[in-house]
Amino acid sequence: MNTRKKARRRWPLVLGVCVLAIALVGASFFAARSRATEESLPETCTIARGDVEATITGNGRLESADTLDVFLPEGVKIEEVLVEAGDGVKQGDALATLEQDSLQELAAQLSGELSALDAGLRTRRLESTIESPVRGRIKYLPAGEGDDVIEVVCQYGALAVLSTDGLMQVALETGSPLALHTEVSVKWSGGEETGTVAARTQDGYVVTLDDGNAPYRGRADVYLDDVYIGSGTMEIHAPLAVLGAGGTIGTVHYEEGDEVYAGTTLFTLDNEPAVDAYRQTMAERGETTERLRDVLQYQSAPYVYRLDGDGQQVRTPIQTGLSDGTNAQVLSGLQEGDTIVCGGETRENPGQAMGFAGMLERREALMGGETDA
Known part of the structure; x- marks a missing residue:
């Protein structure tokens, strides 16, 4: 009796648990399907106008994108620096004043160099010479009058070859034992000379033997007490090749076998201006002239650029007088009605009291030299 009542009480509990389990399983199933559906849908974005931002990282040193180095002639000293690092400047602004003594000293030095170059050019006539660098004897002379210097050097290796120690040499191949400094006889076609075993x-x-009569590259036989030892070719013991940089040989002043001294003229060239030495001297003169011109401009009096009738800028030196920092008195150099260039613009000259907008005071725009302003 009691057992049946307990059984009837358990059935509703079991039924409730089953219903709850089915509900949970169903909810899980539908939730899973919902998530799957959501995951299957593509992510969407809305197109709109805007800006793209990017951050770039790095390291280094900030430098100006466009720089200009200002150089002074070597030897010029700075008297006063007028600007500091970070100051803004424009074309024509004065950066420093220069020491006049150093300018004068450099100008004198360059003037002397220019005079020396001019003297060298005056001594060079329309012909040039090739001289012997040392004392010696001409043993080989392939160059002749009318020959091109470069062609002769390329074909023969030299214009001439000198023997500089007075000796020729013969290399012998022999197994005969000989003592050093032994005297032997060296014979060739048409001549004979006493030689010495030197090495x-x-x-x-x-x-070795005297170079006075022995022919260059002649064949010689060597004897010791009339006993034949061997033979060889006679070469110059201490040769020196005479070369040239270019030109045409006009005159050959010596012959093979002649003895010459250092500084002796061996060849005269007809077209000296075409040789390298002349062109080099002219180039040096041009460089020196340009340097001297720069130094003289630093020393020059104040000047402005005046427009002539054709609109061309003409550098015009002026003499200044009183100045109030804005206007400067011009004592000479300009006339009423002249047009000058002021920082890229033109301004009519109203008279001696000119409005330079501080140009003389700051030595800016197209002004040069020193002023009293």
Whole structure:
């Protein structure tokens, strides 16, 4: 009796649990399907006008994108610096004043260099010479009158070859034992000379002899007490090649076998202005002239650029007088009605009391030299 009542009480509980479980399973199923549906939908964005921002990181040193180095002639000293680092300047602004003594000293030095170059050019006539660099004897002379210098050097290796120590040499290949400094007889076609065993070589000996009569590259036989030792070619013992940079040989002043001294003229060239030495001297003169011109401009009096009748700028030196910081009195150099260039603009000259907008005071725009303003 009691058992049945307990059983009837458990059935509603079991039924409730089953219903709850089914509900949970169903909810989970539908939730899973909902999530799957949401995940299957693509993400969407709305197109709108806007700005794109990007951050770039790095390191380094900030530098000006456009720089201009200002140089002074070597030897010029600065008297006073008129600007500081960070100051803004424009074309024509004075950066520093220069020491006049150093300018005068450099101008004198350059003037002397220019005079020396001019003297050198005056001594160069329309012909040039090739001289012997040392004392010696001409043993080989392939160059002749009318020959091109460069062609001769390329074909023969030199315009001439000198023997500088008075000796020729013969290299002997022999197995005969000879003592150094032994005297031997060197014979060639048409001549003979006493020689000396001067050195041993791997294959024999070197015999030297006087260069007065021995022919260059002639074949010679060597004898010791009338006993034949060997033979070889006579070469210059201490040769020196004479070369040239260009031109045409007009005159050959010596012959093979002649003895010459250092500074002796061996060849005269007809077209000296075409040779490198002349062109180099002219180039040096041009560079020196330009440097002297720059220094003289630093020393020059104040000037302005005046427009002539054709609108061309003409540099015009002026003499200044009183100045109030804005206007400066011009004592000479300009006339009423002249047009001058002021910082890129033109202004009519109203008279001696000119409105330079402080141009003389600051030495700016197209002014140059020193002023009293």
